[in-house]
């Protein structure tokens with residue numbers, strides 16, 4: 113007789129109970145241990161009963177590894193896990209936060225702040241479904257998405273990972289969960305993990321809770337708010353995620369009123385698990401336990417104790433797994449961490465693995481390879497870009513709007529640091545953790561798209577920085593398109609309190625805008641300082657956020673095939689000394705308010 117847990121027709125809870133009852137302490141603690149691919153080998157997995165593997169941003173099998181190379185790597189790990197005594201499959205997690213962005217050739221969608229400008233929940237759901245296919249194609253089972261942070265201060269280095277400052281918008285766009293995991297049937301119990309099938313991935317609502325509300329936007333900082341404000345602004349999206357059966361939640365590095373989330377029993381256990389009824393598992397962030405003590409990593413045994421007891425179920429160690437396993441084993445043997453806490457954590461992990469069908473389908477479905485970067489997905493990304501663009505200015509008076517641009521003029525000048533840089537266009541979390549510059553993957557830069565879009569008699573002159581002779585003969589051009597913005601960044605590296613346009617973007621605009629009609633396209637992960645230069649001197653101004661690989665979504669709108677639909681998902685400040693500046697504040701004096709956006713018919 114096959115044991116209950118191996119019986120695919122047995123109820124999930126019976127399979128969980130049966131398997132748990134067979135497990136030794138090392139096997140249980142192994143399930144709670146997530147390690148990074150650089151320290152992962154088949155023997156490491158089998159010897160330590162490892163339950164999960166991840167790759168950090170930019171940790172590839174090798175540069176420009178194809179999706180099939182990723183699948184070979186992950187299936188190699190999986191076969192090791194399946195060879196263990198109980199044959200419990202690993203769950204492999206990856207940061208697919210705007211497409212399967214670690215993997216060369218994947219479709220790269222706009223980052224969340226651009227998606228926030230679309231206000232289109234169904235679009236985001238479709239993005240989730242497409243992303244899930246490309247993630248499964250590489251062998252991964254789990255995407256560390258959606259980030260449902262509320263962007264309360266754009267000085268935060270992770271602004272672009274947030275959909276909006278407004279929790280209502282974030283709640284709407286948490287539909288990514290249903291896209292990634294599939295839509296649960298209406299009778300699905302709230303808070304219970306769900307996964308539709310092999311074309312879906314486990315989702316991860318992050319970072320619980322209040323990650324976007326830290327003081328001055330300091331990454332991993334302290335969110336100082338009342339419980340009511342925490343509930344209204346930061347917790348709300350998690351209710352929507354739980355209602356969609358989100359299977360995992362990632363704890364935040366940040367603190368709430370001085371208490372580190374990773375050691376906060378009230379929030380992780382009493383609120384999320386008991387009051388809200390979350391039945392999936394909580395994963396820590398990367399080396400988050402080390403951050404619980406000063407200096408970093410000191411007294412690690414105590415960090416393990418307070419985080420596991422607070423409610424962390426799986427630890428993204430991700431390198432010192434021997435230390436973690438040793439300390440947690442010691443803590444259980446001494447009774448400082450109870451076996452019932454261990455069993456609760458392992459039950460949650462096993463529940464997700466059974467729900468995700470990993471026991472039935474542990475290896476990559478190679479038939480999905482063709483979905484990676486496929487035309488249909490790139491068209492979806494292109495649609496997303498179109499809907500994410502926000503028109504901030506169009507002509508100096510509505511009498512004669514500057515956009516849509518005439519695509520049949522004699523000659524146009526395209527210039528600026530971001531006009532022909534796919535890496536800049538995609539931003540952070542693309543191929544590398546912080547992002548890169550240059551032709552980093554398969555895609556279409558804005559310059560490529562402009563060349564495609566203009567009439568065949570129209571000459572396109574491109575200069576990254578306008579040359580002296582160009583500046584001396586601007587009358588040769590009907591108009592200029594200047595593309596400037598932020599260079600890629602991630603997390604703390606992106607914390608910034610000046611928020612000016614880098615790489616002397618202002619100078620390029622100023623040099624041109626006085627002399628010929630100039631459209632400025634801004635690539636940024638957040639609002640930047642626009643006055644006095646850019647706003648006054650530019651004939652038209654488009655906020656493109658971080659659009660990803662499908663640059664034609666921008667020319668579709670700029671040349672008038674489609675109208676602008678984007679609405680600001682975040683208040684646009686005049687000066688940084690106004691920050692934090694959100695629409696729900698009592699004094700509100702933005703340059704452009706939350707929800708602002710012109711179109712071809714607006715006055």
Ligand SMILES: OC[C@@H]1[C@@H](O)[C@H](O)[C@@H](O)c2nc(-c3ccccc3)cn21
Nearest residue numbers: 167168169207256318319397398603
């Ligand atoms: O990539 C895995 C997770 C990701 O899912 C989280 O959203 C994010 O907070 C995060 N930061 C690091 C990370 C931080 C510092 C050094 C190295 C890595 C790793 N990770």
